[in-house]
Amino acid sequence: MTDWDAATYDRLADPQEEWGREVLERLELSGDETVLDAGCGSGRVTRVLLERLPEGRVIGIDAAPSMIAKAGKALGGDARVELRVGDLLELDLDCETDAIFSNATFHWILDHERLFGRLYAALRPGGTLEAQCGGQGNVAEFKRAIEAAEGDERFAPYLRGIPASYNFAALDDTLARLRRAGFEDARVWLENRTVIPAEPEAYVRAVGLANHFARLPPELHDEFAAAVLGSMPRPLVLEYVRLNISARRPD
Secondary structure, eight states: OOOOOHHHHHHHOHHHHHHHHHHHTTOOOOSOOEEEEETOTTSHHHHHHHHTOTTOEEEEEESOHHHHHHHHHHTTTOTTEEEEEOOGGGOOOSSOEEEEEEESOGGGOSOHHHHHHHHHHHEEEEEEEEEEEEBTTTTHHHHHHHHHHHTSTTTHHHHTTOOOOOOOBOHHHHHHHHHHHTOEEEEEEEEEEEEOOSSHHHHHHHHHOHHHHTTSOGGGHHHHHHHHHHTSOSSOOEEEEEEEEEEEOOO
């Protein structure tokens, strides 16, 4: 569980909020449901979800303590939301949820087999899952730049043997995992999105380098970010591949 720079992420996460709003539109809600926000981040999209639940509630879970703290401030102590620091692979709620929403989170979790099993267990019969995360081919050039920087002699002693930070899953693998978890009516599809950050260095530091910064000494953070950006074209263009997931727990 690696913490993030929640303040910077919140300031720069306009693309992630836009994508999250689109995923929320797929959720059919009456307004009185209990919804799990799986990876609620700084709470930007959680606030939008709460607008659709005037008589319901949201359970927001994120692995980063700074994100939960930021979300708590952003949501102003709204009684309809419960925020928790937690690992989705260890998800164990004291109630069943009517729906699960997730945006820009699942690709940070390596074990999707276990993840989908825990999400299935958290849903009531007939409950739905609507999610989006990075899919196969996501930010491929950025990924190559990070891997190249990992081999730089300045950083390699700290990053040698670093485990994979992300799981950009393929469609077929995702569909098979959902079915093995017990989901039905499962659909998965990819969408391409292009992001040109107005603040390239701040953006890549906030959205993609947290796991590396956790292992590097602070005096090397700037050098590592510069090395990553230095091997990418300017202006910085990030080509995202979004993996959409829609599924239902059987009645």
